[in-house]
Structures are given as C-alpha cells and as structure tokens.
Amino acid sequence: MTAFLALIGRELRLALRHGADTVAALLFFLVVTALFPLAVGPEPVALGRMAPGIVWVAALLAALLPLERLFGADYEDGSLDLLLLSGLAPALIGVAKATAHWLTTGLPLLLMAAPVAIMLRLPATSLVPLLAGLLLGSLTMSLLGTAGAAIVLGARRAAVLLPILVLPLATPVVIFGAAGAAPAQTPAGRTQALLLEAAFLAFCAAVCPIAAGAGLRAAGE
Amino acid sequence: MFLAENLFVVRDDRIIFDRVGFSLAPGAALLLLGRNGAGKSTLLRVLAGMRRPDGGRVTWDGEEIFADPVAHTERLAWLSHLDAMKPGLTARENLAFAACIQGGKILSVLERMGLADLADLPVRMFSAGQKRRLALARVMLGGRPLWLLDEPTNGLDAVSVERLTATLATHRAQGGMVIAATHQRLALPCAAVLRLGPE
Numbered sequence: 001m002t003a004f005l006a007l008i009g010r011e012l013r014l015a016l017r018h019g020a021d022t023v024a025a026l027l028f029f030l031v032v033t034a035l036f037p038l039a040v041g042p043e044p045v046a047l048g049r050m051a052p053g054i055v056w057v058a059a060l061l062a063a064l065l066p067l068e069r070l071f072g073a074d075y076e077d078g079s080l081d082l083l084l085l086s087g088l089a090p091a092l093i094g095v096a097k098a099t100a101h102w103l104t105t106g107l108p109l110l111l112m113a114a115p116v117a118i119m120l121r122l123p124a125t126s127l128v129p130l131l132a133g134l135l136l137g138s139l140t141m142s143l144l145g146t147a148g149a150a151i152v153l154g155a156r157r158a159a160v161l162l163p164i165l166v167l168p169l170a171t172p173v174v175i176f177g178a179a180g181a182a183p184a185q186t187p188a189g190r191t192q193a194l195l196l197e198a199a200f201l202a203f204c205a206a207v208c209p210i211a212a213g214a215g216l217r218a219a220g221e
Numbered sequence: 222m223f224l225a226e227n228l229f230v231v232r233d234d235r236i237i238f239d240r241v242g243f244s245l246a247p248g249a250a251l252l253l254l255g256r257n258g259a260g261k262s263t264l265l266r267v268l269a270g271m272r273r274p275d276g277g278r279v280t281w282d283g284e285e286i287f288a289d290p291v292a293h294t295e296r297l298a299w300l301s302h303l304d305a306m307k308p309g310l311t312a313r314e315n316l317a318f319a320a321c322i323q324g325g326k327i328l329s330v331l332e333r334m335g336l337a338d339l340a341d342l343p344v345r346m347f348s349a350g351q352k353r354r355l356a357l358a359r360v361m362l363g364g365r366p367l368w369l370l371d372e373p374t375n376g377l378d379a380v381s382v383e384r385l386t387a388t389l390a391t392h393r394a395q396g397g398m399v400i401a402a403t404h405q406r407l408a409l410p411c412a413a414v415l416r417l418g419p420e
Contacts, residue, residue, distance in 0.1 A: 087295055
C-alpha cells in the first residue's frame with residue numbers, strides 16, 4: 001500500500017514539475033470548445049443544444065493528450081523496469097497511473113467544463129447532469145486511456161495508435177454522457193444515462209487495470 | 222545460492238543464447254562478457270524475472286524465481302543501461318520511490334557515491350557520470366542481496382570506478398552477490414566469467 005501511494009505521489013510531483021502537460025490539455029480543451037461558436041454561429045438555442053456534445057468530445061480528446069507520455073516517458077528512460085521490479089502487481093501500477101492521470105488531467109478538465117458549458121449557453125438545468133456525467137466519464141476515460149497507453153507501449157507510431165485504440169472504446173461514455181446532459185432530456189432519462197455511465201465505469205475499473213498490467217509486463221520483456 | 226540452468230532465449234525466430242548456466246554463492250560475483258547484441262541485457266532481464274526464458278530454469282535457494290516473482294524482486298537491485306532518472310526531480314526525490322520500496326537512507330548512499338552535496342539539485346543539471354553514480358546509489362539502497370548491473374561503469378571517471386569497486390567489494394564481503402554485464406574493465410576479484418556469443 002505504501003508503494004502504491006508512493007507511486008501516485010511520484011506521479012503527482014512529476015506532473016507539478018512538468019506542469020506543461022496539464023496546461024496543454026486544458027488549453028486544448030478551451031480552444032477547441034471556443035472554436036464551435038465561431039463555426040456554427042452564436043445563436044443561443046442551437047448552441048445550447050449542442051453544448052453537451054461539444055464539451056464531451058473536446059474533453060475526451062483533451063484527456064488523450066497526456067496519455068502517450070503516461071508510460072512512454074518511463075519506458076524510454078528505464079523507470080518502467082523499476083516500477084515492474086517494485087513488487088507492485090502490474091495491474092496496481094496501472095491503477096496508480098490511472099489515478100494520477102485523472103488527478104492531473106480529468107479533474108482539471110472537470111473543473112474547466114462548468115465555465116465552458118456556460119460559455120456555450122448550456123441551460124442551467126443541464127449543468128449539474130453534465131458535470132455528474134463528466135465526473136464518471138473522466139474516470140472511465142483515465143482507466144481506458146491507461147490500458148491503451150500500456151498496450152501500445154513500445155509499438156512504432158504509438159502516438160497514432162493510441163487514439164485509434166481508445167476512442168472507439170470510449171463511445172458508450174460519449175453517448176450516455178451527452179444524452180444525459182441534453183437540454184430536452186427528462187429527469188428519468190438523466191438518471192438512466194447516469195446509471196449506465198456508472199455501470200460502464202464499474203466494468204472498466206475491473207477490466208482496464210488487468211489489460212494495463214498485461215501490456216506493461218509485455219513491454220518489460 | 223542463485224542458480225541458472227540451461228537457459229535458452231529466442232526472439233523473433235533468432236536464438237539469443239542457448240545452454241547458459243551458472244551458480245552463484247553468497248559473496249560471489251559473475252562477470253557477463255560478450256559483444257554488443259550477444260544477449261547480456263536479455264540475460265539480466267531473465268535473471269531479474271522480467272522475461273521468462275524459453276527454456277531452462279532460474280532458482281534461488283532451490284525455488285524457481287517465477288513461482289514467486291514478488292519474493293524475487295524483493296531480493297534484487299536493478300541497474301539497466303539506462304539511468305531511469307527524471308530530469309525535473311532532485312537527486313533526493315529521484316531516489317525517494319526506490320527508498321520507499323527497498324528501504325535504506327538516501328543521504329547515506331548519496332554520500333557513499335560522493336553526491337551528498339548535490340542532493341537537492343535537479344538531475345537535469347547532472348553530467349552523464351553523475352547520473353550514473355546516482356543510479357548506482359539507488360542500487361545500494363536497502364542492502365538487497367543480489368545486484369544485477371548492466372554496464373555499471375558507463376560514463377564513470379577513474380575515481381568513481383574506484384569508488385564502485387570498493388562498494389562492490391563491501392557488498393560481497395557482507396554476503397551479497399553481484400552479476401555485472403560489461404565490456405569495460407571492472408575489477409571484481411575472483412569473479413566467475415560467463416562469455417555469451419562468439420569470442
């Protein structure tokens with residue numbers, strides 16, 4: 001347990017020292033969402049209807065940005081060997097990395113999503129469902145992304161492979177997330193979307209660490 | 222007793238090495254020699270339990286290392302040909318995770334490698350040799366019995382090589398084992414030699 005916490009602590013310290021990764025993801029999120037009103041026009045009702053989808057897709061893409069370095073840096077500088085030899089189960093290394101990814105990317109994106117959604121004229125009644133969905137969805141994305149990052153480790157063109165592998169797996173997250181936050185959605189529909197989102201998170205929490213562990217072990221050979 | 226028998230490794234349909242074996246008693250040392258690509262690093266990965274051999278077995282006191290991989294990681298200290306240092310962290314911070322796993326005092330190993338004055342400097346400012354010494358300091362943490370070293374003298378100056386030699390001698394005097402792959406001269410008295418590949 002101390003090793004697990006020490007690993008998360010190490011990741012957070014690294015993220016603080018190299019803050020550029022987190023800032024880049026946030027700026028990307030901001031710039032992409034700001035482009036939409038320019039492209040589709042600033043008409044409030046139309047924009048508000050699209051706002052959940054815009055926020056979801058932009059957040060998903062922004063969360064992808066730091067993934068390639070999540071294990072890539074450790075793989076290149078030899079630190080991955082030390083992680084694999086730390087006595088932590090590879091799946092737990094995956095959980096620690098996913099936690100760190102969520103704390104340094106998912107959480108900041110979640111905090112940024114509220115002002116962005118208001119900027120996109122999302123009706124106030126949809127704001128809480130959007131953020132609740134994003135909370136679950138960002139956790140799912142960190143888990144899926146960690147598994148993907150571990151699997152493409154050592155592959156040529158890993159940076160290209162990663163989105164192609166992870167984004168299709170994230171489709172349920174977008175579908176339920178955006179549906180639950182749609183302005184026209186009924187309260188029962190919102191609850192249902194959130195529950196499905198939670199169910200998918202539970203599934204990923206069980207499967208993704210194992211996949212990540214297998215990827216790491218293969219990369220260590 | 223650390224024992225390897227009949228090790229055999231294939232990669233991409235190419236035999237990396239075949240029929241490799243040795244036995245190592247506490248206090249003993251083994252020098253792995255061989256050309257580039259002869260499989261020295263691969264053999265070290267097998268001995269660390271990171272890669273399963275395609276044939277043969279590795280045992281510690283009679284027990285197969287892959288039967289209990291965690292127990293094996295707890296007795297070894299690892300140095301690959303890379304230093305595994307994060308440039309943005311200080312020397313002390315870089316060793317913090319290893320110290321948490323292996324135990325031992327960071328400052329005392331830094332002193333033994335002559336790096337105590339640089340403890341709070343970011344590793345970004347270290348020279349290649351200083352980084353290597355820091356990586357060696359990490360190996361020394363906690364007094365793990367089996368040291369697996371890949372090119373430990375890479376980038377070290379003469380003084381540091383002497384310091385390393387003394388450290389290895391102390392480690393062996395305390396009953397520790399050393400397996401080092403190198404193609405430079407490394408003074409390991411009475412070390413067994415294992416040559417991989419052609420002369």
